[in-house]
Amino acid sequence: MELKEKIRKFIEGNLVVFEDEAEFGDSDNIFEMGFVNSLFAMKLVNYIEEDFGIEVANDDLEISNFSSVDRITAFIAEKQSA
Amino acid sequence: MDDTSQQKIVDEAGEFAEKEIQPFAAQFEIDEAVPRALINKMAEKGYLAATFPETLGGLGMDPVYYGLLSEEIGKACSSTRALLTVHTSLVGEAILRWGNPEQKERWIRPMAKGEKLACFGLTEPDVGTDAKSVNTNYRKDGNTYIVNGAKKWITFGDIADLILTVAAGEKGITAFMVERETAGVKTTPIKGLLASRAAHIAEIEFTDVRVPEENVLGRVGGGFTYIVNTALDHGRYSIAWAGIALAQAAVDAMVTYARQRSQFGKKIYNHQLIQGIIGDAVTKVHAGRALCLRAGELRKANHGSAVIETTIAKYFTSKIAMEVAIDAVQVHGGNGCYNKYPVERFFREAKILEIIEGTSQVQQEIISSYGLRAYYKPPKKQ
DSSP, X not given: OOHHHHHHHHHHTTOSSOGGGOOOOTTSOTTXXXXXXXXXXXXXXXXXXXXXXXXXXXXXXXXXGGSSHHHHHHHHHHHHHO | OOHHHHHHHHHHHHHHIIIIIGGGHHHHHHHTSOOHHHHHHHHHHTGXXXXXXXXXXXXXXXXXXXXXXXXXXXXXXXXXXXXXXXXXXXXXXXXXXXXXXXXXXXXXXXXXXXXXOEEEEOOBTTBSSOGGGOOOEEEEETTEEEEEEEEEEETTTTTOXXXXXEEBOTTOOEEEEEETTSTTEEEEEOOSOSSOTTSOOXXXXXXXXXXXXXXXXXXXXXXXXXXXXXXXXXHHHHHHHHHHHHHHHHHHHHHHHHHHOEETTEEGGGSHHHHHHHXXXXXXXXXXXXXXXXXXXXXXXXXXXHHHHHHHHHHHHHHXXXXXXXXXXXXXXXXXXXXXXXXXXXXXXXXXXXXXXXXXXXXXXXXXXXXXXXXXXXXXXO
């Protein structure tokens, strides 16, 4: 599965709105749209560390790194290439 | 650590609790204090650092066995178990998850030895469930933060050396490790409690408390999203086992009493309505323990469902602890309403579990939100 697709699936599994009410593009801010809550960020960091073997440092914990499919994908790709 | 070694620690903890804690639990309530001597003994055994890595002075137990250990302590005394909840689960796990290596060395090691006790300062006089709305505030001044505000209902707050607290400021909610000795920190014990009477519950006031920037846990502004959420997730796991502990203790007392007490010329367990109560109570405890064990296994595997399964376990076991404790009092009749029998204490302690680390109503909302998505079967298009 492509990285973007995996991220989208993870987000869809952690929505706080119904899936048919949650249409979002890859660049849409899912926090501002109210599709996920604060618990999502903690779960996302655990997911990234566990499934991608990436260590997320405190300096990486800016919500902006995790606010959209594109940003999460870019963050993981950047960490993987580092 | 292998399962056999961990089970041995759990078994020893059970023996320790039976000998060193349970016989004195009622007295702890009267004294309104879990004694420091007991805390020191628990620290020597490593119980205050059960989940901490061995490299930092802990026992390195996994979540499943830590849960079983918490049950052993909790069966003997809820106030004593509460120390594990706040010191080990809420604060210890938050530091281990988000602290930098220097912070772990600085705080986890003395916490493991019991040289420093930690508490979690989230709730405020006017802010409970709506925890994001904390009024305690901070402002930056050079390389320190100045914290002002008040926290309430802080378990072990009256004797803790370290206070993990959160405050709001221009960069968002931030978590600080505040040392008791810092000027401007004042703690006042809260008396007249329904339960947790021995758990050193206190109000904590911060008046122009200067906290060095190296005491910020996690990143500035990440206090709620990462620290509070992590701490409460671990806290809920601990409370899930606390519920099983209380429910199991209530079943033990209920069964023992039913086999010893006679009415109408026979032991009361012969009465079918008493059998119904016991049957339901045993079933609830077994079901609750199964939920806790499943949550523990998922946590051990760092599985994505661990958070929701922990929430479900916490909601269920706190609910059945209350139900089973009520029934244990009922089986005891008049004696159940008397503090010479432990079920009276279980009855009071169980209510606390339905409130702390998120009320049952908040858990219901979270579980409902999960269920409405997980179990939705959209009608197939014709």
